[in-house]
Amino acid sequence: MSEMSFEQMLEASLKTIRNGEVVEGTVIGVKPEEIVLNIGYKSDGIITRSEYTNEPNVDLTTLVKEGDVLEAKVIKVNDGEGQVILSHKRLAAEKGSKRLQEAFENQEVLTAKVSQVLDGGVCVNVDETRVFIPASLVSDTFEKDLSKFKNQEIEFVITEFDPRKRRVIGNRKTLLVSKKAEAQKELLSKIGEGDVVEGTVKNVTDFGAFVDLGGVDGLLHISEMSWGRVENPKKVFHVGDTVKVFIKSISENKIALSMKFPEENPWNGATEKYAVGNVVTGKVARMTDFGAFVELAPGVDALLHVSQISKDHIEKPADVLKVGDTVEAKVVDFNEEEKKISLSIKALTAPEEAEEASDDADVADVNIEEVAATEE
Numbered sequence: 001m002s003e004m005s006f007e008q009m010l011e012a013s014l015k016t017i018r019n020g021e022v023v024e025g026t027v028i029g030v031k032p033e034e035i036v037l038n039i040g041y042k043s044d045g046i047i048t049r050s051e052y053t054n055e056p057n058v059d060l061t062t063l064v065k066e067g068d069v070l071e072a073k074v075i076k077v078n079d080g081e082g083q084v085i086l087s088h089k090r091l092a093a094e095k096g097s098k099r100l101q102e103a104f105e106n107q108e109v110l111t112a113k114v115s116q117v118l119d120g121g122v123c124v125n126v127d128e129t130r131v132f133i134p135a136s137l138v139s140d141t142f143e144k145d146l147s148k149f150k151n152q153e154i155e156f157v158i159t160e161f162d163p164r165k166r167r168v169i170g171n172r173k174t175l176l177v178s179k180k181a182e183a184q185k186e187l188l189s190k191i192g193e194g195d196v197v198e199g200t201v202k203n204v205t206d207f208g209a210f211v212d213l214g215g216v217d218g219l220l221h222i223s224e225m226s227w228g229r230v231e232n233p234k235k236v237f238h239v240g241d242t243v244k245v246f247i248k249s250i251s252e253n254k255i256a257l258s259m260k261f262p263e264e265n266p267w268n269g270a271t272e273k274y275a276v277g278n279v280v281t282g283k284v285a286r287m288t289d290f291g292a293f294v295e296l297a298p299g300v301d302a303l304l305h306v307s308q309i310s311k312d313h314i315e316k317p318a319d320v321l322k323v324g325d326t327v328e329a330k331v332v333d334f335n336e337e338e339k340k341i342s343l344s345i346k347a348l349t350a351p352e353e354a355e356e357a358s359d360d361a362d363v364a365d366v367n368i369e370e371v372a373a374t375e376e
Contacts, residue, residue: 017041017084019074022091027068032059035088037070043082047072051087054128055115089128096127097163104158109175112156114149122149124156124170131158133170140176183215184253193247199257201241209237211245211257218255220245225259227266228298229285266299267339274302274331274341279348284325292317294327294343302341304329309345 017023017039025037025045035052037045047070049060064070072086073094103110112124112131121134133156135146160169191197191213199211199218208221220243222233230236237243248258274280274296282294282302291305304327306317314320321327333342 017074017077019077021074022071023074023086024069024071025086027064027066027070030061030064030066032061035060035064035070037072037086039084039086041084043078043084045072045074045084045086047086047088051075051085051089053089054125054130092128096125096129099127100129100131100158100168101161101163104161107157109155109157110170111153113151113153115151117146117150122146124154129168131156131168131170133172137169137171137173140173140180180215187214187216188250188253191247191250193249196244196246196261198242198244201237201239201243204234204237204239206233209233209243211243213255216255218245218247218257220257220259224248224257226298227260227264228295266297267336270300271334271336274300274334276331276334278331279328280331280343281326281328284321284323284327286323287317287321289316292321292327294329296341300341302329302331302343304343304345308332308343308347311346311349 023039023041023045025039027035028038028044029036033049035047037047039045049058052060053063070088071091072088073091074084075087075090076085078084102108110126110131112126114122115125116123121132121136122138124131124133133154135143137159138146138149154172155175156170156172157174158168159171159174160167162168197213199213201209202212202217203210206222208219208225210217211220222230225233225236243259245257245259246261248256250256280296280302282296284292285295285301286293289306291303292309293301294304295301304317306314308329309317309320327343327345328348329343329345330347331341332344332347333340335341
C-alpha cells in the first residue's frame with residue numbers, strides 16, 4: 001500500500017462543507033467591506049458587508065476584529081476563485097425569526113432600536129429580522145411626527161407573526177397603556193381631594209391644560225387656572241412647565257385640578273377692604289351698555305353703573321371710559337354672599353348722592369359671575 005502524500009494527508013484532515021451548512025470560524029482578516037474567516041476548510045470563508053448586516057455603508061472594521069469567533073451559513077462552496085461565500089446575516093435572521101416566534105407565543109417584551117421611520121410606522125431589527133410597528137401602535141397618543149423615534153430604543157411585543165408572508169408586527173401601544181393603568185392605580189392610591197401636588201404640563205388646549213402628575217394626567221380647566229380671568233390658556237402655560245396644583249376632585253379615573261388655592265382667595269378679608277364708604281382703585285376690565293366692570297383685584301370685579309360714572313348724563317360707559325383705564329371710586333354697596341360690589345365715581349364728587357348710587361345699583365341688580373359667563 002502506497003503512502004499518502006503530504007497534500008493528500010492535509011486534504012483528508014480538512015472537513016467537508018455543503019451549501020446551507022452552518023460553520024464556525026475565526027476572523028483572520030477584516031476590511032471595511034469584507035471579513036475573512038478560517039473555517040477549517042481548504043479555503044477561507046468570506047463574508048461581504050451585505051451578507052453581514054442590513055445596515056448600508058457600515059465599516060466592518062468597527063464591528064469585528066481579528067480573533068473574533070463567528071458563526072455563518074454557507075452560501076456557495078466555491079465562488080469560482082476557490083473561496084467559500086458565507087452569510088452571517090442570513091443565519092442571524094433565521095435565529096431572529098425563531099426568537100420572534102418564541103416572543104410572540106410567550107408575549108415577551110422585547111427591546112430594540114428604531115432603524116427606520118416610514119410614513120405608516122417604524123421598523124426595528126431583532127437579530128437581523130425586521131419588525132414593523134404601525135403608527136397607530138407606536139404610542140398610546142396620536143404621534144404626528146414619528147421621526148423623533150429614529151435610533152431610539154423602544155419596548156414592544158409581537159402581536160402578529162407570519163414568517164411565510166414575512167409579516168412580523170410589533171405593538172408598543174399596549175405596553176404604554178398597561179404601564180399608564182398601573183401608574184394611575186398606584187397614584188390614585190396615594191392622593192386624595194385637597195392634596196397639593198406638582199406636575200408637568202403635557203398639553204394645552206383652549207379649554208384648559210393637561211398636567212402629568214407622574215404617569216397620570218389631570219385636567220386643569222381654564223376656570224381653575226387663576227382667581228382672576230384667563231382669556232387664553234396657551235398664553236399662560238406651555239408644554240414642559242412645572243406647575244403646583246391641588247386635587248379638586250377625583251371621579252373614577254378622572255382627576256380635576258385647580259390653582260385657585262383657598263388661602264389665596266381674593267375675597268378673603270373683602271369685608272374690610274371693600275366696606276361701603278371705602279375709596280378703591282381698579283382697572284376697567286370690560287364694559288356693557290349699563291355699566292363698566294372694574295377689576296379691584298384678580299378675581300374681584302365691581303360694577304360701576306353708567307349712572308354713577310359722572311354727574312353729567314352719559315348714554316353708555318364707552319363714551320367716557322375704555323378697557324384698561326384706571327379709575328378711583330367709592331364703594332356704595334357690598335354683598336359678600338353674592339360676591340357683588342357696586343361703585344360710584346359720582347359719589348366722590350357729590351357725596352350727598354351716595355345713597356342714590358346704592359339705589360341705582362339695586363336697579364341694575366346684575367350678578368357679575370352671570371354676566372361673565374354670558375360674555376364667554
